[in-house]
Amino acid sequence: MALLILGILLWWGGHLFKRLAPEQRAAMGNGGRGVVALVLVAGVVLMVLGYRSADVYDLAAPPPFLRHINNLLVLIAIYLMSPAPKKGALLNGMRHPMLAGFKLWAVAHLLVNWDAASFVLFGGLLAWAVAEVIVINRSEPEWQPGPKGTLAKDGMFLAASIVLMGVIGYVHGMVGPSPFGG
Numbered sequence: 001m002a003l004l005i006l007g008i009l010l011w012w013g014g015h016l017f018k019r020l021a022p023e024q025r026a027a028m029g030n031g032g033r034g035v036v037a038l039v040l041v042a043g044v045v046l047m048v049l050g051y052r053s054a055d056v057y058d059l060a061a062p063p064p065f066l067r068h069i070n071n072l073l074v075l076i077a078i079y080l081m082s083p084a085p086k087k088g089a090l091l092n093g094m095r096h097p098m099l100a101g102f103k104l105w106a107v108a109h110l111l112v113n114w115d116a117a118s119f120v121l122f123g124g125l126l127a128w129a130v131a132e133v134i135v136i137n138r139s140e141p142e143w144q145p146g147p148k149g150t151l152a153k154d155g156m157f158l159a160a161s162i163v164l165m166g167v168i169g170y171v172h173g174m175v176g177p178s179p180f181g182g
Contacts, residue, residue, distance in 0.1 A: 004050025004117060008124040010043030015128065019135045047121060054117035066111045071165075071179055073108035077101040078168070079161040086146055088154035093145045096133050103129045 014036050018025045025032055080101030085091035094100065106126035113122065169179045 001050065001054050001117065001120065003046045004054055004120055005124075007043045007046030007048075007050055008121070008128070010039050010046060011125070012128050012131075014039040014043060015132060016135060019139045051117050051121050054120075057116040058114060059116065059119075060114045062112050062114050067179070067181060070108040070112045071169075073104050073111070074168075074179070075161060075165045077105040077108065078164055079158055080104065082157045082161055084154055084157035084161075087149040088157060089149050089151050090154045092148045095143055095145075096136070099129050099133050 017036060017039075025036075028035060078101070080091070080094075080097045085094050085097035091097055103126055106122045106129065109118065109122040110126070113119075172179050
């Protein structure tokens with residue numbers, strides 16, 4: 001569990017560094033991007049290793065119908081993380097669509113994973129996404145949405161999100177439990 005927690009802390013630190021310590025980040029110049037990227041990659045690797053090696057302590061068994069809600073929420077999350085909010089019409093006025101998608105993804109995983117390691121991982125990432133929105137809004141209070149796109153772009157990105165969901169679900173089933181059952 002220590003690796004998992006360290007990975008989450010690196011994820012938090014790598015993402016929040018620019019806004020919480022802007023002078024230190026600016027002093028690093030362009031080379032700082034590589035350092036931050038390495039910190040984030042290390043965080044992801046530690047989260048994966050920590051999660052896979054954590055002892056499984058099931059706190060309860062989630063009802064089977066939550067799998068379907070999880071899959072719907074993950075599909076919506078993928079759509080929110082696509083270019084649709086910037087290039088489409090439906091979500092044009094949304095300030096943080098990628099972080100909203102990330103939060104939805106974390107909540108979806110909390111719905112179907114009722115073990116201690118999952119609560120630490122997905123709860124820690126959900127808390128990060130909430131904190132990230134707060135920090136961004138405080139450091140950049142002025143925001144204007146870009147030009148509104150078309151419903152055709154929304155449809156295109158929805159179709160792409162459905163295909164991507166299938167690919168992600170297939171790969172997820174190869175390395176862990178299948179999100180589609182069976």
